[in-house]
Every structure is written in C-alpha cells, then in structure tokens.
Amino acid sequence: MSAQAVLDADAGAGAAVRGRVVVVGATAIGTADTFATAFDPVLPGVELVATGIAHLVAGKGLVRNSATRRLDLAASVALPILTVLAFTLRRVGVGVALCAVPLVLWFAFATFAFTRDYWFAMAVPLAATLPPGLVFGAVRLWLEQRSKRRVLVQREALRRFHAPAIAEKLAITPEFLQEPVQQHAAVLFVDLSGFTGLSEQLGPHGTRTLLKAFHSLVEAEATRRDGFVLSFMGDGAMLLFGLPAPKPDDALRAVEAALSLAAALRAWIAERAPGDGRELGARIGLHYGPVVLSRLGPDTHQHITASGDTVNVASRLLEVASHGGVEAAFSLDVIAAARAAPESGALPSFTGAREVAIRGRARPLAVWLGNPAAPDVVGAA
Numbered sequence: 001m002s003a004q005a006v007l008d009a010d011a012g013a014g015a016a017v018r019g020r021v022v023v024v025g026a027t028a029i030g031t032a033d034t035f036a037t038a039f040d041p042v043l044p045g046v047e048l049v050a051t052g053i054a055h056l057v058a059g060k061g062l063v064r065n066s067a068t069r070r071l072d073l074a075a076s077v078a079l080p081i082l083t084v085l086a087f088t089l090r091r092v093g094v095g096v097a098l099c100a101v102p103l104v105l106w107f108a109f110a111t112f113a114f115t116r117d118y119w120f121a122m123a124v125p126l127a128a129t130l131p132p133g134l135v136f137g138a139v140r141l142w143l144e145q146r147s148k149r150r151v152l153v154q155r156e157a158l159r160r161f162h163a164p165a166i167a168e169k170l171a172i173t174p175e176f177l178q179e180p181v182q183q184h185a186a187v188l189f190v191d192l193s194g195f196t197g198l199s200e201q202l203g204p205h206g207t208r209t210l211l212k213a214f215h216s217l218v219e220a221e222a223t224r225r226d227g228f229v230l231s232f233m234g235d236g237a238m239l240l241f242g243l244p245a246p247k248p249d250d251a252l253r254a255v256e257a258a259l260s261l262a263a264a265l266r267a268w269i270a271e272r273a274p275g276d277g278r279e280l281g282a283r284i285g286l287h288y289g290p291v292v293l294s295r296l297g298p299d300t301h302q303h304i305t306a307s308g309d310t311v312n313v314a315s316r317l318l319e320v321a322s323h324g325g326v327e328a329a330f331s332l333d334v335i336a337a338a339r340a341a342p343e344s345g346a347l348p349s350f351t352g353a354r355e356v357a358i359r360g361r362a363r364p365l366a367v368w369l370g371n372p373a374a375p376d377v378v379g380a381a
Contacts, residue, residue: 021057023050062119072121075106076128083133087140095140099133166228166304169244176244177304180294185242186254186334187291187306187314188227190218190261193281193322195235211235217268218261225257230306238315240306243293251288251337252344255330258286259348262327262372282327284372285317288334313365316358324369332366 003024005013025046026033033045055061079102086099103126110120169176192214199207211234218237222229228243241254265282289310295302313331321329335350355364 021053023053025049062114062117064119068118068120072124075120075125079103079106079125079129080132083129084136087133087136092140092144096137099137103129166244177293177295180292182290182292183242183246184250184289184337185240185246185291185293185306185310186251186286186288186337187311188239188241188254188258188261189236189285189314189318190239190265191233191236191283191318193283195280198280213268217264221257221261221264224260225253227253227257230304236318238306238311240291242291243304249338249341249343251334252341252347254286254288255334255338255347258284258328258330259372266327283318283321284328285314285321286328286334287314287317287331288337289313309361313358313361316360317367319359320356320367321369326369327371328369330368332368335368 001013001016006017023046025044027044027046029042029044031044034042035045035048037043037048052061082102083099086101087095089095089098106125107122110122113120198210202210214235215232215237218232218239219229221227222239225241226247227239227241230238230240239254239257241250241257247253262282262284269280269282287310289308291306291308291310293304293306296305297303317329317331321327330350332353335353338344338347350368350370352370353366353368356367356369357364
C-alpha cells in the first residue's frame with residue numbers, strides 16, 4: 001500500500017489498515033534494506049518483517065523447538081555411525097552404496113517435515129557425517145587395494161609353484177584335494193640320460209642353467225596340452241593329464257604332448273649339448289589308468305601328488321625305453337584311450353607293440369617302443 005495514500009487520508013486506505021498490524025518501511029531496492037531469502041534474493045526488509053509478524057499472528061511459522069533440535073542432534077550422531085558401519089561390510093562396493101542411504105533418508109525426512117512446517121537441520125548432520133565418512137572410506141579403500149595387491153602377489157607366487165589352472169583352482173577353492181580323489185589320468189615321466197657325466201663337466205652353475213632350460217621346455221609342452229607338471233626331479237619330471245578335473249581327451253593330449261616333447265627335446269639336445277650332442281639323451285614313459293590324487297605333507301607344507309599302480313608303471317616304462325634303446329615307451333592302455341577320444345584321427349600309427357616285463361609287477365604289459373618322429377611313428381623292432 002502506498003504511504004501517500006495513507007497520508008492523504010484516503011478512505012479506502014483507512015478501511016484497509018483498520019484493526020491490523022501495520023509495518024511501515026521502504027520497498028525501494030536502492031535503500032539497501034534488503035535480504036536474500038529462498039523466495040527472493042533481494043526481498044525488502046519491510047516485507048520480511050511483515051511476513052514474520054503474519055506467521056506469528058496466524059501461528060503458521062516453522063516449528064523449531066527443543067524437540068526438533070534433539071532430533072537434529074540424534075541424526076548428527078547416528079548418521080556418522082551408520083556410515084562407518086556401512087564401510088565395514090566385507091564388500092566395499094556395497095558399503096559405498098549403503099553409506100549414502102542414511103543421508104538420503106534423512107534429507108527426505110527433513111524435506112517432508114518442512115512441507116508440514118517442521119524445520120530440521122540438513123547442514124549439521126551432513127557436516128557431522130562427511131569428515132568421518134570420507135576418512136574411514138579412504139582408509140577402507142586403501143586397505144582394500146593393499147589387500148588386493150597382496151592377494152595378487154600371493155597368487156603370482158602360487159603360479160610359480162603350480163600350473164596356472166591348478167593355481168586358479170587353489171585360489172578359488174583352497175580345500176581342493178583336501179580329501180583324496182580317485183580317477184583316471186594319463187601319467188608321463190621324462191628324464192635325461194647321460195646327465196650325471198655332463199653335470200660333472202658343466203659344474204654347478206652350468207648344470208643349473210641346463211636344468212632350468214630343460215624344465216622350461218617341459219613346462220611349455222605340458223601347458224600347451226593342458227597338462228600339469230606334478231614335480232621336477234632333477235633331470236626328470238612327472239606330468240599328469242587329468243587335473244584339476246578329468247577330461248575325455250586326457251589320454252589323447254598326453255600322447256600328443258609326449259610326441260611333441262620328444263621332438264622338442266631332440267632339437268634342444270642337438271642345439272645345447274656340448275660336442276655332437278651324444279652326451280645327452282631323453283626318455284619318455286607314458287601310461288593311462290586309475291590314480292589317487294591327494295595332498296601330502298604337513299599342514300604347513302603340502303604338495304599335490306598322484307599315487308597308484310598307474311604311476312609306478314609309467315615310471316618303470318622309462319627303464320623299458322632305456323633297455324630297448326629307444327626314446328619312448330607308451331603302454332597300449334594310453335594309446336587305446338587316446339584312440340577312443342574325440343578328434344584322435346591325427347594320431348600316428350603305432351605299430352610293433354609287444355608285451356614286456358615290468359620290474360616289480362607280476363604281469364607283463366603291452367607296450368609300444370619307438371623313437372617318435374613326425375609325421376609318422378614306427379615301433380622299434
């Protein structure tokens with residue numbers, strides 16, 4: 001209402017203000033009597049005072065009393081605690097998502113209460129929650145990353161002592177082979193002949209270099225065929241095909257690995273052995289049948305092992321190959337199992353099999369003896 005109308009004693013103005021509380025002041029913006037509010041960034045002071053008086057007279061002002069302040073205090077205590085508890089969950093991603101839920105719920109409650117003329121603080125609980133939440137969240141994320149790096153280092157160390165497939169299996173299922181398991185598997189033994197005399201010539205460092213190259217070659221051929229080097233025994237190794245779980249083509253992959261390993265060893269010996277390479281030779285024994293897979297050793301130092309007649313026979317076949325003057329001795333059991341596997345058509349024709357006596361075994365065994373060579377394999381006479 002214009003002040004001039006009141007000064008002119010306008011009849012209409014007098015009727016409008018009669019019986020009311022009147023606030024007199026300037027509404028001109030240039031008077032500097034302005035306030036920034038949620039409704040208007042430059043609200044004149046007289047309008048602000050009039051609005052406050054109207055709320056007091058009508059009883060429609062925002063409720064801000066001791067009860068609302070106690071709820072603010074409770075929220076300022078509970079929200080940081082809930083946020084920190086959320087970060088203690090095992091899964092950090094879930095904790096990060098849940099830590100925002102209490103704040104969102106409080107903001108939703110405060111907004112709803114404001115529409116009902118109740119004024120609850122939003123800045124105070126937020127200010128109380130953010131510092132501990134950010135600090136604890138940062139520490140938890142740092143610990144999580146540190147734990148992940150430690151697990152990666154441990155897993156990498158585990159891979160250095162086990163084949164990748166076995167390392168992954170142990171990382172996911174630590175109780176793997178805690179109880180013995182009986183299954184069919186192909187067992188391959190390989191060793192170097194003439195190694196003792198050569199190691200005397202090479203000395204300790206030269207012998208280690210030679211063995212490291214030999215082990216790397218055996219590991220590469222085994223891994224390429226999904227085999228597992230169960231153990232390295234100086235100038236020999238024991239390979240198993242059937243871990244971490246048996247497959248229908250275990251025998252086929254074992255025969256293919258034996259053939260490729262024989263060829264690779266022949267080329268490696270020719271390249272690395274002193275002189276004309278006659279100081280070194282390689283022998284391979286391969287058998288297929290039932291084995292018992294388990295862990296042996298104390299709880300602080302265990303290793304995966306295979307036992308049974310199949311393992312013993314495969315080991316004895318190295319002697320059979322040596323006595324026969326050939327590189328390889330394959331039992332007909334492993335050849336038959338390989339033939340029964342899918343995609344076995346690429347196998348060479350193994351001829352000239354015969355029954356031989358196996359040391360320590362009562363019954364003879366049908367064995368193929370020969371020098372594996374691509375593209376065909378012919379048994380020894």
